[in-house]
Amino acid sequence: MRVLIALLMALMAVPLAAQGDVPPAPYAYRQLDDPAQEAAAQELMETLRCLKCQSQSIADSDAPMAGDMRHQVRIRIADGEEPEAIRRWLMDRYGDYVSYEPVMSATTWPLFVIPILLVLLAMLIFRRRFRGRT
C-alpha cells in the first residue's frame, strides 16, 4: 500500500518536474569571476523585480524566468555595460514595473509630495496648539 501511494505521488510530480527539465541559463546561478563585476551585478539584481513572482527581486527568486534575467544582467555587466543602462533596457520593455528603484513620474509624484504636505500640516497644527497654551 505504501509503495502504491509513493508511486502515485511520484506520478503526480511529473508535471512539476517538466519545467525544470531544461538546465538553467549559464549565469543564472553562477557568479561572475571578477568580484567587482559580480558585486555590481548583485546590486542591480536586488533592485530588479521578478516578473513571475511579483513581490521578489530577481536576486531572491528561483523562478526560471528570474534566472534568465540574472543571466542577462551578468553577461551584460561582464560585457562592460553600465548597470543603469541595463535597468533602462528592461524598463523600455516592462515599464516602471520591473524596477524596485522608485522614480518620480506622472503617476508616482503624490507618493513623494503627500508626506511632505502631511508633515507641514502637522507642524502648523502643533504650532497653533502650543501658541494657544503659552
Add this chain to the structure above:
Amino acid sequence: MSWRLWLPLAIFFGFLGLAGYQLTQPKDDAIKSTMVGKGLPYFMLPPASLDRPGVDSRYFHQGEPKLLNIWASWCLPCIAEAPQLEQLKQEGVEIVGVAIRDKPVDVMRFLTDHGNPYTRIGRDDLSEVQLGIGSSGVPETFVVDGKGVITYQHIGDIRPEHVPILLEELRKAGQ
C-alpha cells in the same frame, strides 16, 4: 460642536470605502509590454522542432502581418489555446511560434497531441526573445505588422472570444 471634529472620522470612512471598493475590483496581474508600437529587436532562434524552421526576426519584415506566439510544451494554458490558434490558422493567419525553455522532444510531443498551427518555431532557451519584446509569461501573443513593428499584445491564453479581436488587430496592422 464644531463640524471639524467629525473630519478625521469622515476621512477614515472615506479611506475604508476606497479600500472596500478596491477589494471588489478584480486583481490585474498582467504586466503590459511597453514594446507595443516599437519594432521587434533583432534575433535569430534555432528550430525548436524537427519539422519547422527556426525564427529570424527579419522574417517579420516581409509583407503580411503575423502572429508571434510565445508558448511552451510545459505550459498548461497553451493546451487550452491550441484550438483557437488552429482556428486562426484556418482563417489564413500565419502564426510564428517561440518555444520558451523547451526541448525538441517535448515540443514534438505537444504538437502531435494538440496540433501544429505554426509555420516556424524558434527555440528560446534563455528567454532572450521573451525579455526582448517585454513578454512576462507564457502564453502571450503579439501582432506584428509587415514592417516588423509590434502593434498588439495579448496576455494569457487565447479564448474563443479573443479570436475576433486578434483578427481585427491583424486587419488593422495590414492597412
